[in-house]
Amino acid sequence: MKWRKWNYILHRDVGYLCVGLTLIYGISGIAVNHISNTFNPSYTIEKLSATGPPLLTGAQPDMDYILLVLKAVREEGLYKNAALVSPGTMRIFVEGNTIDIQLKTGELTMEKVQRKPLLFIVNYLHLNKAKGTWTWLADIYGIGLIFLALTAYL
Amino acid sequence: MKTVRYFLLLMCLLLPLNSQATELKLGAPLTIDTVTKVSEINKNPDQYLGKDVIVEGLVKNVCAKRGCWMDLASDLPFEKIQVKVVDGEIVFPIEVKGRIARVEGTVDKVQLSQDQAIRMGKHRAEEQGIPFDPASVTGPETFYRIKGLGAVIK
Numbered sequence: 001m002k003w004r005k006w007n008y009i010l011h012r013d014v015g016y017l018c019v020g021l022t023l024i025y026g027i028s029g030i031a032v033n034h035i036s037n038t039f040n041p042s043y044t045i046e047k048l049s050a051t052g053p054p055l056l057t058g059a060q061p062d063m064d065y066i067l068l069v070l071k072a073v074r075e076e077g078l079y080k081n082a083a084l085v086s087p088g089t090m091r092i093f094v095e096g097n098t099i100d101i102q103l104k105t106g107e108l109t110m111e112k113v114q115r116k117p118l119l120f121i122v123n124y125l126h127l128n129k130a131k132g133t134w135t136w137l138a139d140i141y142g143i144g145l146i147f148l149a150l151t152a153y154l
Numbered sequence: 155m156k157t158v159r160y161f162l163l164l165m166c167l168l169l170p171l172n173s174q175a176t177e178l179k180l181g182a183p184l185t186i187d188t189v190t191k192v193s194e195i196n197k198n199p200d201q202y203l204g205k206d207v208i209v210e211g212l213v214k215n216v217c218a219k220r221g222c223w224m225d226l227a228s229d230l231p232f233e234k235i236q237v238k239v240v241d242g243e244i245v246f247p248i249e250v251k252g253r254i255a256r257v258e259g260t261v262d263k264v265q266l267s268q269d270q271a272i273r274m275g276k277h278r279a280e281e282q283g284i285p286f287d288p289a290s291v292t293g294p295e296t297f298y299r300i301k302g303l304g305a306v307i308k
């Protein structure tokens with residue numbers, strides 16, 4: 001029964017190759033099963049309210065004002081951009097934070113976003129966000145699983 | 155030990171995950187050279203309906219749940235256009251908020267009955283974690299968006 005010996009060896013070695021990806025797909029599978037408006041499997045999103053400096057009447061929002069707002073909320077992330085989303089609201093984009101400030105009152109909301117450790121990576125792969133070569137690797141993994149299922153019966 | 159080695163090898167494949175600072179290419183490569191202004195599409199949407207265009211603008215918002223849409227700021231203040239992609243085909247990372255995106259896609263018209271508009275408004279509000287008043291929808295709604303095929307985010 002030489003073929004049985006080879007079946008055993010191949011089943012074992014392909015199993016070794018597949019184990020890492022099985023963990024990735026398994027963990028991510030559970031996480032994305034529970035995706036909802038209150039649970040994001042890849043990011044921690046925190047919404048906060050605070051008060052910043054109101055824009056003086058007649059003044060235009062400029063970089064000095066933006067720096068003042070960032071200082072008021074102790075935001076030290078990398079500044080990316082800013083835009084007026086409505087005549088009275090400015091959105092400031094900082095690495096990991098989006099700040100909407102009401103220019104008249106200084107009331108602001110912050111949306112802080114952070115990648116979830118481990119889960120971000122496993123979801124990135126499971127949901128094939130990487131595309132390209134990863135698509136082929138995932139295909140090979142799929143074939144590996146089919147092979148494991150079939151050889152398990154022999 | 156063998157298992158751990160294979161697992162570590164697979165984890166090494168995860169290195170190209172940091173999309174924060176570099177140019178990010180998503181979906182199909184861009185093929186059109188001339189950028190069409192978002193304000194131009196918003197002004198004469200029917201003229202562009204069904205046509206492939208390239209638009210460029212600041213990413214004001216991104217679908218936090220699945221990365222399946224993003225709002226691009228227009229060249230005119232307070233205006234924007236939504237870029238919608240097929241779920242999973244392109245995934246806009248939430249971190250691209252505040253960066254400049256160049257998107258190629260087809261101009262699309264979406265017509266919603268009042269009920270559909272309320273459902274969509276509710277869905278988007280839940281997704282963003284913001285309040286929604288159904289009374290703010292007073293009738294059927296029509297809007298134009300870009301069905302995104304490819305994007306480069308700077």
